Amino acid sequence: MTKIAFIFPGQGSQVVGMGREFVENAVESKAFYDRADQALQFELSKLMLEGPAEELTLTYHAQPALLTTGVMVAEKLRAAGIQPHYAAGHSLGEYGALVLAGVMSFDDAVSIVHKRGLYMNEAVPAGQGAMAAILGMELEALNEVTEQVSASGDSVQVANVNCPGQIVISGTKEGVDKASIAAKEAGAKRAIPLVVSGPFHSDLMRPSSEKLQAALAEIPLSAPEIPVIGNVMAKELKDVAAIQQELVEQVYSAVQWEASMREMLAQGVDVFIECGPGKVLSGLLKKIDRSVAAYCVYDEASLEAVLEASKEWSINA
Numbered sequence: 001m002t003k004i005a006f007i008f009p010g011q012g013s014q015v016v017g018m019g020r021e022f023v024e025n026a027v028e029s030k031a032f033y034d035r036a037d038q039a040l041q042f043e044l045s046k047l048m049l050e051g052p053a054e055e056l057t058l059t060y061h062a063q064p065a066l067l068t069t070g071v072m073v074a075e076k077l078r079a080a081g082i083q084p085h086y087a088a089g090h091s092l093g094e095y096g097a098l099v100l101a102g103v104m105s106f107d108d109a110v111s112i113v114h115k116r117g118l119y120m121n122e123a124v125p126a127g128q129g130a131m132a133a134i135l136g137m138e139l140e141a142l143n144e145v146t147e148q149v150s151a152s153g154d155s156v157q158v159a160n161v162n163c164p165g166q167i168v169i170s171g172t173k174e175g176v177d178k179a180s181i182a183a184k185e186a187g188a189k190r191a192i193p194l195v196v197s198g199p200f201h202s203d204l205m206r207p208s209s210e211k212l213q214a215a216l217a218e219i220p221l222s223a224p225e226i227p228v229i230g231n232v233m234a235k236e237l238k239d240v241a242a243i244q245q246e247l248v249e250q251v252y253s254a255v256q257w258e259a260s261m262r263e264m265l266a267q268g269v270d271v272f273i274e275c276g277p278g279k280v281l282s283g284l285l286k287k288i289d290r291s292v293a294a295y296c297v298y299d300e301a302s303l304e305a306v307l308e309a310s311k312e313w314s315i316n317a
Contacts, residue, residue, distance in 0.1 A: 059197045103243060158170075221243060
């Protein structure tokens with residue numbers, strides 16, 4: 001039997017026009033965008049479909065936008081008969097996985113991730129933090145670099161362990177700049193500054209986690225209907241208490257994406273479908289395991305490609 005995982009992208013995958021074909025061609029798809037507008041009491045859908053890009057990129061807009069498109073795509077896949085056995089999401093994307101698994105409602109999730117973005121922005125206003133992708137360096141060596149820089153007074157730490165040869169660091173602008181230079185001196189192939197609005201998954205985000213914890217306590221959560229692999233420990237989140245702890249810690253902890261994907265591979269997942277704009281997660285998967293079947297669904301053509309491929313899967317066994 002084919003084991004299928006739906007995976008949801010994080011910030012950076014947003015793009016003006018995301019989901020346009022689905023929204024224009026199906027009332028069921030447009031309903032998700034309408035519900036997001038209603039939950040937030042502003043026209044998020046207009047930002048998603050028309051921009052401007054600089055407004056869509058702001059963390060408190062990008063987070064609910066990506067959640068909305070990802071969940072909408074996942075529901076289109078399920079309506080077409082493709083049912084996931086596992087789910088995971090990169091950073092913000094974890095909320096899409098939790099909605100898919102029935103842990104929280106779509107409307108509550110839209111509201112929570114908008115607040116999550118606001119809390120993150122309040123913790124470190126745009127422009128005061130930074131992130132960079134370090135290529136071609138082992139985790140242990142990079143940890144030594146970030147610890148040395150942080151000890152000198154400029155906070156920086158590992159934020160995402162994405163795939164072999166790609167690790168993201170996060171912290172103050174000065175800390176990330178110094179760690180990038182030190183990493184290259186220590187043998188890293190490249191250090192690429194990321195276009196982000198904050199130092200996500202760093203200690204600088206701890207103040208936002210406290211506010212998020214209070215907000216999460218106000219919404220109902222249920223045990224997952226399908227296994228969700230969490231970012232922090234790269235293990236299945238089995239109950240509400242574990243999920244609450246995960247979502248609070250996740251804000252300032254490193255995303256263990258490579259380990260999460262390896263966990264699902266170990267559980268027998270052989271088809272991964274990225275739900276939402278972009279192909280970032282599909283690309284990372286190919287670097288983790290070149291033989292894996294990885295697809296991404298973001299428009300009608302990509303949906304048709306997955307449906308055609310699914311004819312070869314044993315999805316009804």
